[in-house]
Amino acid sequence: MATPPDEQHLCLDNQVCFSLYRAANAMVRAYRPLLEELDLTYPQYLAMMVLWSDNGISVKLLGEQLKLDSGTLTPLLKRLESKGLLHRGRSEQDERVRVIELTAAGQALKQRASQVPEKMFCLLGLEVEKLQSLKQLCDELNQVLDQR
Amino acid sequence: MATPPDEQHLCLDNQVCFSLYRAANAMVRAYRPLLEELDLTYPQYLAMMVLWSDNGISVKLLGEQLKLDSGTLTPLLKRLESKGLLHRGRSEQDERVRVIELTAAGQALKQRASQVPEKMFCLLGLEVEKLQSLKQLCDELNQVLDQR
DNA sequence: CTAATTTATATTGTGTACAATTTAATTGCT
DNA sequence: AGCAATTAAATTGTACACAATATAAATTAG
Numbered sequence: 001m002a003t004p005p006d007e008q009h010l011c012l013d014n015q016v017c018f019s020l021y022r023a024a025n026a027m028v029r030a031y032r033p034l035l036e037e038l039d040l041t042y043p044q045y046l047a048m049m050v051l052w053s054d055n056g057i058s059v060k061l062l063g064e065q066l067k068l069d070s071g072t073l074t075p076l077l078k079r080l081e082s083k084g085l086l087h088r089g090r091s092e093q094d095e096r097v098r099v100i101e102l103t104a105a106g107q108a109l110k111q112r113a114s115q116v117p118e119k120m121f122c123l124l125g126l127e128v129e130k131l132q133s134l135k136q137l138c139d140e141l142n143q144v145l146d147q148r
Numbered sequence: 149m150a151t152p153p154d155e156q157h158l159c160l161d162n163q164v165c166f167s168l169y170r171a172a173n174a175m176v177r178a179y180r181p182l183l184e185e186l187d188l189t190y191p192q193y194l195a196m197m198v199l200w201s202d203n204g205i206s207v208k209l210l211g212e213q214l215k216l217d218s219g220t221l222t223p224l225l226k227r228l229e230s231k232g233l234l235h236r237g238r239s240e241q242d243e244r245v246r247v248i249e250l251t252a253a254g255q256a257l258k259q260r261a262s263q264v265p266e267k268m269f270c271l272l273g274l275e276v277e278k279l280q281s282l283k284q285l286c287d288e289l290n291q292v293l294d295q296r
Numbered sequence: 297c298t299a300a301t302t303t304a305t306a307t308t309g310t311g312t313a314c315a316a317t318t319t320a321a322t323t324g325c326t
Numbered sequence: 327a328g329c330a331a332t333t334a335a336a337t338t339g340t341a342c343a344c345a346a347t348a349t350a351a352a353t354t355a356g
Contacts, residue, residue: 009265010197010258012213016279017175017268018194019286022215024172025313026293027165032314043342046166049158060304065160067170070305072343079341096304096351110158117157120165125292126285131164134285137278138167144273145174173343180345191312208334218335220313227311244321244334 020138030123034116038109044080045113047073051086051102052110058091059098067146085109168286178271182264186257192228193261195221199234199250200258206239207246215294233257 012018028042035045043066050065051057059073066073077100080086085106091097124131160166179190188196191214198213199205207221214221225248228234233254239245272279 010200010261012194012197015197015265016272016283016286017179019283019290020168020172020175021190021194023286023289023293024168025215026290027168029314030293031165041341042169046160046169049160052158058304067173068342069344071307071345072341074306076342094304094352098305113158117163123293124164124289126288130285130288133281134289135164135167137274137282137285138164138171140274140278141171141272141282142167142174145171145178145271177344189311206334207336216312217314219315219337222336224312242322242334246335 027124031116031120034119034123038112038116039083040109043068043072043076045116047076047080048085048106048109048113051100051106052113055107056099056101059100062100067142080106175272179264179268182267182271186260186264187231188257188261191216191220191224193264195224195228196233196254196257196261199248199254200261203255204247204249207248210248215290228254 008014031042031045035042038045040048046066047062050062054061054065059070059077063069063073077086077088077098081088084103086103087101089099089101091099121131126134156162176190179193183190183193186193194214195210198210202209202213207218207225211217211221225234225236225246229236232251234251235249237247237249239247269279274282
């Protein structure tokens with residue numbers, strides 16, 4: 001009505017981005033107790049997930065999948081290494097490249113992690129269809145934002 | 149088909165949460181150049197947005213709106229104070245309470261920020277309907293996750 | 297076949313997030 | 327009034343994110 005456009009747009013309640021930001025924070029928070037049992041943070045869990053299906057990958061490829069850079073991944077991977085879950089080796093062909101290889105313990109953790117997605121689904125407590133739409137919309141947003 | 153359930157669920161591509169996490173990171177990244185002109189980070193911009201409509205609020209109330217705790221807000225507000233955008237006073241009635249009041253500069257910044265939502269909308273490059281659905285779904289998720 | 301360029305990580309520095317703890321002020325209870 | 331319990335912020339410590347820069351190995355160009 002009489003509300004000037006600034007008031008309208010500069011309002012928290014009207015902002016998709018704030019909802020998204022809040023949801024991401026809340027989601028990571030919700031994962032915490034589940035992942036605590038595995039002694040992993042959410043970003044560490046993501047890295048392990050990539051490695052469980054793509055063992056022996058480089059930091060660069062890992063970063064491309066997770067959309068994270070070496071500034072984030074180097075210390076994260078060092079922490080996972082110090083927990084004995086992986087080894088940060090070097091490529092034979094290219095000495096610059098770190099080859100990340102899971103240890104037996106790292107491989108084994110996959111079994112214990114296999115319950116996590118199911119538990120998280122219950123915690124999220126939204127219908128599958130809604131979660132699918134949410135994922136779809138986030139993916140569209142990611143596609144747009146990635147190419148800039 | 150032959151893929152065991154672990155493989156299926158422990159895959160990055162099948163996870164809503166990862167899409168959400170990526171999208172939130174990408175969104176904050178996209179804000180950066182816009183907010184750089186205002187010398188604000190995205191969380192700082194959020195705090196300013198609350199204060200532009202609710203000046204003189206306490207840290208607690210600010211935290212309730214942003215869903216952030218004093219561990220995050222105290223240093224953030226100190227940074228905004230050192231930029232001369234606000235003053236961290238004390239309530240007369242209750243000495244524990246910090247009353248956050250915008251300075252003239254803090255008030256004035258609202259004008260320069262008024263272009264940000266429009267610019268961000270263009271950057272996001274999704275149809276209004278999709279952004280609305282996205283917001284709606286994030287809000288539903290927030291509602292579920294908040295009450296735990 | 298070097299010198300310049302590119303590429304893969306690492307490092308540095310800033311700013312969140314958040315759990316856990318601490319401090320100080322207020323409220324409730326008896 | 328006096329003291330335990332509560333509450334509001336602040337502090338401490340850990341772990342991201344990411345820009346900017348540095349380093350070292352590989353590739354390319356002349």
